[in-house]
Amino acid sequence: DAKTTQPNSMESNEEEPVHLPCNHSTISGTDYIHWYRQLPSQGPEYVIHGLTSNVNNRMASLAIAEDRKSSTLILHRATLRDAAVYYCILRPHSTSGTYKYIFGTGTRLKVLA
Amino acid sequence: GAGVSQSPSNKVTEKGKDVELRCDPISGHTALYWYRQSLGQGLEFLIYFQGNSAPDKSGLPSDRFSAERTGGSVSTLTIQRTQQEDSAVYLCASSFGLGSYEQYFGPGTRLTVT
Numbered sequence: 001d002a003k004t005t006q007p008n009s010m011e012s013n014e015e016e017p018v019h020l021p022c023n024h025s026t027i028s029g030t031d032y033i034h035w036y037r038q039l040p041s042q043g044p045e046y047v048i049h050g051l052t053s054n055v056n057n058r059m060a061s062l063a064i065a066e067d068r069k070s071s072t073l074i075l076h077r078a079t080l081r082d083a084a085v086y087y088c089i090l091r092p093h094s095t096s097g098t099y100k101y102i103f104g105t106g107t108r109l110k111v112l113a
Numbered sequence: 114g115a116g117v118s119q120s121p122s123n124k125v126t127e128k129g130k131d132v133e134l135r136c137d138p139i140s141g142h143t144a145l146y147w148y149r150q151s152l153g154q155g156l157e158f159l160i161y162f163q164g165n166s167a168p169d170k171s172g173l174p175s176d177r178f179s180a181e182r183t184g185g186s187v188s189t190l191t192i193q194r195t196q197q198e199d200s201a202v203y204l205c206a207s208s209f210g211l212g213s214y215e216q217y218f219g220p221g222t223r224l225t226v227t
Contacts, residue, residue, distance in 0.1 A: 087155065101146070103148070
């Protein structure tokens with residue numbers, strides 16, 4: 001199973017952009033890159049996903065390196081409510097026959113007021 | 114609409130007892146997933162269901178763990194002869210199908226084995 005590597009923790013000031021990196025050097029051509037976040041005492045929630053091209057949604061942007069061996073989740077303006085553990089996950093394409101989502105230890109984001 | 118629900122929210126049990134954890138997925142979701150999260154750790158995948166079928170059970174930590182899903186809806190995770198290392202938060206998630214990109218997680222069941 002392809003693995004991801006993330007920094008254990010990061011800090012950001014409120015209202016500033018945050019770039020959360022993820023390395024996935026063993027990614028296969030059919031793996032999607034997913035990001036989830038887990039707020040304190042809650043289950044994870046979906047943030048964004050992509051395959052090759054950069055992606056934007058109302059929560060965040062996902063920048064994927066050209067060789068796909070790394071990606072960056074971008075929160076454009078961090079708020080106190082964005083303080084959470086952010087997980088970068090590789091999800092196999094549906095034809096691969098497996099749906100074992102491998103969550104790493106994630107990055108704990110602290111937002112400073 | 115209603116999200117994924119899990120019961121009980123908290124369970125304290127004595128070592129050696131059996132426990133059953135329940136998950137009610139979002140209506141219409143055919144795929145269901147179980148994870149375990151030990152204190153301060155990331156999520157550990159346990160098992161997934163497509164309908165009532167579980168194609169891959171290799172994530173279950175030992176043969177004391179089993180899971181079933183009936184009627185394509187409710188799922189039960191059973192841990193027999195609980196051990197202290199089974200203490201964790203057990204999370205359930207569901208999605209429209211295995212190919213769906215978004216999993217919806219429940220609040221989890223906190224299991225404490227004394």
